[in-house]
Amino acid sequence: MTGNIATLDKAGYRKFGLVSSAIVVILFGLCIPFLFSLGYPRWPWMFAGVLSLWALLVPATLKPVYIGWMKFGNMMNWINTRLILGILFYGLFMPFGLVMRVFGKDPLHRKLDDNSASYRVKSRSVDRNNVEHPY
Numbered sequence: 001m002t003g004n005i006a007t008l009d010k011a012g013y014r015k016f017g018l019v020s021s022a023i024v025v026i027l028f029g030l031c032i033p034f035l036f037s038l039g040y041p042r043w044p045w046m047f048a049g050v051l052s053l054w055a056l057l058v059p060a061t062l063k064p065v066y067i068g069w070m071k072f073g074n075m076m077n078w079i080n081t082r083l084i085l086g087i088l089f090y091g092l093f094m095p096f097g098l099v100m101r102v103f104g105k106d107p108l109h110r111k112l113d114d115n116s117a118s119y120r121v122k123s124r125s126v127d128r129n130n131v132e133h134p135y
Helices: 008-034 043-055 059-102
Strands: none
Touching: 008 043, 008 059, 043 059
């Protein structure tokens, strides 16, 4: 479920720390308070400052934080994939297919015909000089 988590070098852990701190500031320090007309909290800025200093001074020690964050991300990926695909299938494709079945629509023309010599559908030939629809 968690997949393989890539091992990073010092520069990779530094980048992870700096990008994470920027995301915390942008999301929790600016966007959410602005969107919901809340006061601007100080904790995202302090958290981002500590994380940035940590990433700049000793980036290799961010490995446990990185691994934990990646495991959390992989878990959320596993859950969201099934949730989104389930909603898409049962909320869109299945009802659409049921409605098509009720009205007798068969876009693949799967009806068998014993009297037919072939089920081949001949395609129309396209003029070679037609540049608007080349295929």
